[in-house]
Amino acid sequence: MIINVARKELKSLFASPMGWIILALLMLAFGSFYLQGVNNYFEVMSGAIRPAERVGVTIFVGQTVYGIASFLMLFAVPLLSMRLISEERKSQTLPFLFSAPISLTEIVVGKFLGLIIFLSILVGYIFLMLSTLNIWSDIDFGYLLSNSLGLILLAAAFSALGIYFSSLTNQPIIAAILSFIALFALMGLDKFFGSQPNHWFGYISLMKHFQAFSRGVIDSKDIIYFILFITTFLVLTIRRLDSDRLRG
Amino acid sequence: MTETTLSAIDLSRQFGDNFAVRDVSFDLNKGEVLGFLGPNGAGKSTTMRMLTGNLAPSQGGVKICGIDIIENPKQAKALIGYLPEIRPLYKEFTVNEFLTIAARFHNVKSSYIHKAVESAKDKCGLAHMSNRLIENLSNGYQQRVGIAQAIIHNPEIVILDEPTVGLDPIQIREIRKLIKEIGRKHSVILSTHILPEVEMVCDRVQIIEKGELVFHGSIDDLKQQRLGNKLLVGLSKPPTLKNLKNIKGVESVEKDTEGMFIIKFKDKYLPAEEIVYLAAQESWGLYYIAPHVTSLEDIFVQLTQVQPLKNQTTKTKEA
Numbered sequence: 001m002i003i004n005v006a007r008k009e010l011k012s013l014f015a016s017p018m019g020w021i022i023l024a025l026l027m028l029a030f031g032s033f034y035l036q037g038v039n040n041y042f043e044v045m046s047g048a049i050r051p052a053e054r055v056g057v058t059i060f061v062g063q064t065v066y067g068i069a070s071f072l073m074l075f076a077v078p079l080l081s082m083r084l085i086s087e088e089r090k091s092q093t094l095p096f097l098f099s100a101p102i103s104l105t106e107i108v109v110g111k112f113l114g115l116i117i118f119l120s121i122l123v124g125y126i127f128l129m130l131s132t133l134n135i136w137s138d139i140d141f142g143y144l145l146s147n148s149l150g151l152i153l154l155a156a157a158f159s160a161l162g163i164y165f166s167s168l169t170n171q172p173i174i175a176a177i178l179s180f181i182a183l184f185a186l187m188g189l190d191k192f193f194g195s196q197p198n199h200w201f202g203y204i205s206l207m208k209h210f211q212a213f214s215r216g217v218i219d220s221k222d223i224i225y226f227i228l229f230i231t232t233f234l235v236l237t238i239r240r241l242d243s244d245r246l247r248g
Numbered sequence: 249m250t251e252t253t254l255s256a257i258d259l260s261r262q263f264g265d266n267f268a269v270r271d272v273s274f275d276l277n278k279g280e281v282l283g284f285l286g287p288n289g290a291g292k293s294t295t296m297r298m299l300t301g302n303l304a305p306s307q308g309g310v311k312i313c314g315i316d317i318i319e320n321p322k323q324a325k326a327l328i329g330y331l332p333e334i335r336p337l338y339k340e341f342t343v344n345e346f347l348t349i350a351a352r353f354h355n356v357k358s359s360y361i362h363k364a365v366e367s368a369k370d371k372c373g374l375a376h377m378s379n380r381l382i383e384n385l386s387n388g389y390q391q392r393v394g395i396a397q398a399i400i401h402n403p404e405i406v407i408l409d410e411p412t413v414g415l416d417p418i419q420i421r422e423i424r425k426l427i428k429e430i431g432r433k434h435s436v437i438l439s440t441h442i443l444p445e446v447e448m449v450c451d452r453v454q455i456i457e458k459g460e461l462v463f464h465g466s467i468d469d470l471k472q473q474r475l476g477n478k479l480l481v482g483l484s485k486p487p488t489l490k491n492l493k494n495i496k497g498v499e500s501v502e503k504d505t506e507g508m509f510i511i512k513f514k515d516k517y518l519p520a521e522e523i524v525y526l527a528a529q530e531s532w533g534l535y536y537i538a539p540h541v542t543s544l545e546d547i548f549v550q551l552t553q554v555q556p557l558k559n560q561t562t563k564t565k566e567a
Contacts, residue, residue: 008352092336095300096397098302099330101321
């Protein structure tokens with residue numbers, strides 16, 4: 001049943017121009033940063049850099065593209081997640097889901113999964129794009145995989161938070177703005193405590209945990225952090241929808 | 249051999265300190281259309297939301313074919329088709345797409361989905377609209393999609409909240425026909441505040457006012473209250489009221505409008521013939537004579553505003 005909800009969600013993402021436009025714009029952005037990365041590589045590396053300081057093409061281009069991708073997701077995900085529940089609230093379609101034999105958990109997880117599948121199209125695209133470097137070079141696929149995993153987890157965390165804010169209001173735009181602000185704050189938490197790199201507050205920063213992946217390190221503690229983050233917001237969303245049923 | 253498909257047991261719902269619905273109990277049998285009547289804000293929609301599991305009752309419970317909707321929501325909900333007052337349609341989809349989604353959500357087997365969609369479209373007269381976006385359909389067709397969505401999984405109980413609101417007369421007739429058809433095989437609960445609709449479509453009626461059931465009985469019970477023991481007589485040269493009153497069997501005479509009289513007669517008498525005879529003899533100028541029908545509206549007003557009502561089938565509850 002989760003899959004059915006996810007399918008419906010994907011279908012409605014592609015039924016409106018919104019989904020296509022966001023997909024196209026993001027791919028354009030990733031593509032141009034990729035191109036720029038490749039060009040810069042030759043400029044920088046052919047210069048007077050000492051051999052010891054030289055980095056591989058995977059890391060050089062990968063850093064640019066994945067760096068910009070994580071930043072652009074910050075804008076894209078709230079725009080995509082804003083409609084998930086608030087739009088249904090607005091057009092009063094929630095009873096359709098509530099009166100079908102689907103549990104609230106299935107509804108929320110299904111919607112979340114639909115969005116993740118949509119976003120993983122982007123991640124897959126970036127992976128394929130960077131893999132083309134392999135034609136004339138020998139690239140580090142492990143680095144790409146770790147970055148892809150990190151990006152998906154980051155996007156999933158964004159989506160979970162986005163769904164929660166979407167369940168709070170019936171105005172999609174308000175949901176988008178709220179989730180954007182919240183995400184922006186969570187991303188930069190470690191920057192506020194730059195002077196104390198090990199302060200616990202910096203520890204909840206999303207960016208801090210994404211950084212490990214972007215260095216090519218898959219650490220179970222970061223994975224657990226993301227899973228906890230996602231679970232927390234999905235549970236909050238389910239609670240919110242349940243209180244609709246209880247309080248009316 | 250009546251089979252109960254739905255029973256509401258002491259259903260109550262509070263919003264803050266206000267009771268939106270209070271101690272509503274009723275049963276629904278298979279193959280029956282139950283009309284749910286009441287003025288605006290009487291608690292019809294709230295009751296329906298509770299019956300379909302969209303709203304948790306403060307007290308009491310709902311059993312769908314013996315399955316408690318609070319304990320086993322999934323199994324119970326699979327047996328219900330629900331069309332809320334505001335149609336829950338995803339307008340970015342085509343009719344086919346939407347109905348396929350609805351079928352999938354209601355556990356229709358994937359090999360059977362296509363068939364289910366086709367048959368629901370047939371029943372609701374939507375076959376020629378299959379590939380149109382719901383957004384572009386007229387109000388009436390959107391309503392049909394709403395009904396199609398509610399019957400796609402062949403549920404035991406179909407619950408329709410004001411299904412004919414905002415439709416033109418032809419569409420209303422078609423939808424009523426459809427509801428009657430559905431009612432033959434399934435049980436239907438239909439809420440409305442259009443009285444003739446109830447008379448045309450429903451087998452049983454339930455009137456709710458301020459969250460409480462004030463009338464519960466078959467449609468015949470309601471009809472009986474309409475055809476009282478009164479005649480409406482029009483006379484252009486009327487005699488005195490006393491003259492009329494002296495006719496055998498007449499209990500009381502009341503002047504309605506100019507030249508019109510409401511004549512109430514005693515049980516087992518029908519003084520129509522006598523009146524016509526006298527009118528011809530005494531040239532009262534009789535131009536109209538017919539049974540005086542209390543309109544459903546009057547009964548409705550009576551039931552919902554005057555507190556007690558003497559009828560065997562009426563259950564009045566202490567407020």
